[in-house]
Every structure is written in structure tokens, then in C-alpha cells.
Amino acid sequence: MREFNKRNMSEKQRIKGVEETEASFLIKPLYAASRKILGKVVQPLKVQARRPSIAWFGNLLGIAIEKSGKVEVRIHVLAQLRAAQIVECPF
Numbered sequence: 111m112r113e114f115n116k117r118n119m120s121e122k123q124r125i126k127g128v129e130e131t132e133a134s135f136l137i138k139p140l141y142a143a144s145r146k147i148l149g150k151v152v153q154p155l156k157v158q159a160r161r162p163s164i165a166w167f168g169n170l171l172g173i174a175i176e177k178s179g180k181v182e183v184r185i186h187v188l189a190q191l192r193a194a195q196i197v198e199c200p201f
Contacts (some may be wrong), residue, residue: 127156136162140169154199 130141131150137159144151158165175181181189193199 125157125160127153128159129156133159134162137165142166 128137130138131143138161140155141151145157155165155169158168176183176186
């Protein structure tokens with residue numbers, strides 16, 4: 111696995127995220143929830159904020175899968191981790 115450095119990550123990032131000061135009122139609740147849960151607003155959410163409907167429905171889908179109980183939490187977390195590895199996400 112490649113060693114992560116911030117310079118390398120910024121070169122790979124093709125889409126600039128929406129900063130909190132530029133975010134629409136539709137996105138601000140998602141930013142607040144991210145900050146509450148993770149302690150910061152994560153980059154994938156900032157990119158999704160370019161399309162508020164994608165941000166909302168994508169996050170609602172994740173919550174629905176988690177709350178449904180159809181997928182074990184352990185499997186859900188492993189799938190998220192594997193997806194992050196595939197796209198070389200340091201998060």
C-alpha cells in the first residue's frame with residue numbers, strides 16, 4: 111500500500127469540494143452532522159455538496175442500509191473499507 115502524503119492527495123483530487131462558507135442552506139445540515147459525528151467535514155461530502163440531491167440521497171441510502179439490519183454492521187464496515195482502498199482514499 112502506498113504511503114499517504116497530503117501533496118500526493120491534492121494532486122489526485124480532480125473535483126474541488128465546496129467549503130462550508132460557500133455551501134448552500136441545503137448542505138449545511140449535512141456538514142453539521144459530519145462535524146458532530148467525525149469531528150470535521152470530510153472531503154467526500156464536500157465534493158457531493160456540488161449536487162445537494164446526490165449528497166442527501168446518498169447519505170440517506172447509507173443510513174437506510176445501516177438501519178435495515180439486512181447487512182451486518184461488520185460486513186458494512188468492511189465493504190466501506192474495501193471501497194476506500196479501491197479508490198485509494200486515505201480516509
